[in-house]
Amino acid sequence: MKEFxxxxxxxxxxxxxxxxxxxxxxxxxxxxxxxxxxxxxxKVNPDVVINLKSIDEINYIKEDNxxxxxxxxxxxxxxSSDAVILNSARALAQACSKVGSTQIxxxxxxxxxxxxxxxxxxxxxxxxxxxxxxxxxxxxxxREITLTDFYSPGQKSVCDGCYHNTPGxxxxxxxVEVYFKKAEKNEFxxxxxxxxxxxxxxxxxxxxxxxxxxxxxxxxxxxxxxxxVGKHPYRVTSAENIIDGKKLSxxxxxxxxxxxxxxxxxxxxxxxxxxxxxxxxxxxAREVFASIIEQSSL
Amino acid sequence: MEKxxxxxxxxxxxxxxxxxxxxxxxxxLREDFELTSVKEGCGEGECGACxxxxxNEAVTSCTVLAPQVxxxxxxxxxxxxKDGELDKLQEKFIEEGAVQCGYCTxxxxxxxxxxxxKNPHPSRDEIKxxxxxxxxxxxxxxxxxxxxxASIEE
Ligand SMILES: Cc1cc2nc3c(=O)[nH]c(=O)nc-3n(C[C@H](O)[C@H](O)[C@H](O)COP(=O)(O)OP(=O)(O)OC[C@H]3O[C@@H](n4cnc5c(N)ncnc54)[C@H](O)[C@@H]3O)c2cc1C
Ligand code: FES
Ligand code: FES
Numbered sequence: 001m002k003e004f005x006x007x008x009x010x011x012x013x014x015x016x017x018x019x020x021x022x023x024x025x026x027x028x029x030x031x032x033x034x035x036x037x038x039x040x041x042x043k044v045n046p047d048v049v050i051n052l053k054s055i056d057e058i059n060y061i062k063e064d065n066x067x068x069x070x071x072x073x074x075x076x077x078x079x080s081s082d083a084v085i086l087n088s089a090r091a092l093a094q095a096c097s098k099v100g101s102t103q104i105x106x107x108x109x110x111x112x113x114x115x116x117x118x119x120x121x122x123x124x125x126x127x128x129x130x131x132x133x134x135x136x137x138x139x140x141x142x143r144e145i146t147l148t149d150f151y152s153p154g155q156k157s158v159c160d161g162c163y164h165n166t167p168g169x170x171x172x173x174x175x176v177e178v179y180f181k182k183a184e185k186n187e188f189x190x191x192x193x194x195x196x197x198x199x200x201x202x203x204x205x206x207x208x209x210x211x212x213x214x215x216x217x218x219x220x221x222x223x224x225x226x227x228x229v230g231k232h233p234y235r236v237t238s239a240e241n242i243i244d245g246k247k248l249s250x251x252x253x254x255x256x257x258x259x260x261x262x263x264x265x266x267x268x269x270x271x272x273x274x275x276x277x278x279x280x281x282x283x284x285a286r287e288v289f290a291s292i293i294e295q296s297s298l
Numbered sequence: 299m300e301k302x303x304x305x306x307x308x309x310x311x312x313x314x315x316x317x318x319x320x321x322x323x324x325x326x327l328r329e330d331f332e333l334t335s336v337k338e339g340c341g342e343g344e345c346g347a348c349x350x351x352x353x354n355e356a357v358t359s360c361t362v363l364a365p366q367v368x369x370x371x372x373x374x375x376x377x378x379x380k381d382g383e384l385d386k387l388q389e390k391f392i393e394e395g396a397v398q399c400g401y402c403t404x405x406x407x408x409x410x411x412x413x414x415x416k417n418p419h420p421s422r423d424e425i426k427x428x429x430x431x432x433x434x435x436x437x438x439x440x441x442x443x444x445x446x447x448a449s450i451e452e
Pocket of ligand 1: 113
């Protein structure tokens with residue numbers, strides 16, 4: 001590990017003062033489950049490391065009439081057992097409960113998962129299906145961006161020569177919150193992941209889904225996301241369109257699964273993993289549909 | 299390099315130490331406090347040999363930066379039993395033959411301890427989830443799960 005200066009601020013304001021005062025490369029550390037490995041192996045060589053675990057104001061799960069709001073410093077352990085998340089954002093609870101191992105879930109945060117921006121961020125895949133919005137703060141104030149735009153390939157880099165994979169966040173910015181609409185009465189979500197080994201396996205495939213039904217049990221609003229089959233998790237709108245306005249019969253689901261498989265081929269067709277993933281994605285997505293149907297018929 | 303002064307509770311005692319910040323919790327515990335029960339296996343969060351209990355939760359100490367534990371509470375295996383007596387979990391590990399080479403054992407014990415503190419009557423599945431981040435290359439896990447199960451208070 002390179003030598004660096006260390007700060008453990010108590011508030012966001014303190015962080016912004018540190019950003020202003022320190023001219024060298026700064027690096028934020030939350031759970032450390034990604035960045036510690038990078039610092040330790042000298043892939044990332046910061047001059048200044050700033051601890052986020054000491055900042056209580058980004059550690060919360062709140063619910064108001066319209067939205068569920070999650071502080072970026074909230075751990076997977078909290079999210080997978082929180083009553084609000086379990087009831088109104090099942091996909092996110094399921095995704096967080098499948099991250100790494102107990103130890104990793106106790107440390108790792110949702111903010112770290114989003115900013116690390118790996119192809120297979122489990123919570124990210126669920127959050128894309130929940131149509132989440134990020135709140136990013138800098139000394140200049142707050143800005144909001146949808147998670148999908150945050151990762152979109154066309155996203156202009158706001159941080160040059162930065163140490164993380166995500167061009168969407170600048171050097172003097174902190175991700176403070178992620179929020180999404182509360183589920184409607186007839187809206188249900190689910191997530192499944194395929195990993196190599198149960199614990200610790202970084203996902204080789206994830207599917208997130210959120211579906212709202214109308215009173216006739218027809219699909220009113222569907223969002224489906226795929227993870228680990230591209231640079232970042234993304235929505236598959238052409239597959240969503242197939243089920244839109246229809247009842248979830250075996251046939252409709254099968255059509256949707258075939259479209260999802262086609263999207264996988266279109267995105268990673270040249271990769272060695274494609275023959276496997278184009279088939280297994282159907283099985284994983286079928287399970288997600290089953291979870292949604294089960295929830296909707298209770 | 300500018301050292302940082304941190305205070306935390308270690309195995310029930312308040313301690314203060316000055317450390318260079320570029321140290322993992324794993325190394326702070328082994329080098330500065332000579333708590334060599336904390337093992338390094340992979341150094342990448344995968345094996346669980348370095349597990350400690352941090353604020354009542356099991357964590358991999360190789361992925362924690364030492365100064366991050368300022369004002370926190372840390373427990374290692376040295377903090378388990380009392381007055382020279384082994385903790386019940388440790389006794390059951392011996393009785394059930396859950397220890398072979400022993401390299402994974404401190405981490406296993408602490409993952410199990412953190413579980414039992416939160417959930418005194420876990421199911422076998424809950425026990426397996428609690429130790430899913432602890433690899434053992436010797437025992438095949440069954441005896442470890444048996445030992446944890448046997449330690450559950452009636
Ligand atoms: C053994 C192991 C297994 C794993 N398994 C999985 C898995 O199954 N699924 C999965 O998705 N991930 C997995 N991971 C990866 C990792 O645990 C997650 O990505 C986790 O969410 C990272 O969060 P953190 O708080 O530890 O981030 P850190 O490592 O502290 O930070 C990660 C990056 O995000 C930045 N950052 C953190 N918080 C903020 C913020 N609020 N604002 C701005 N920047 C910020 C940091 O500067 C850094 O660049 C695994 C990791 C390990 C070691
Ligand atoms: S040494 Fe920390 S998990 Fe392997
Ligand atoms: S007893 Fe040898 S690694 Fe578990």
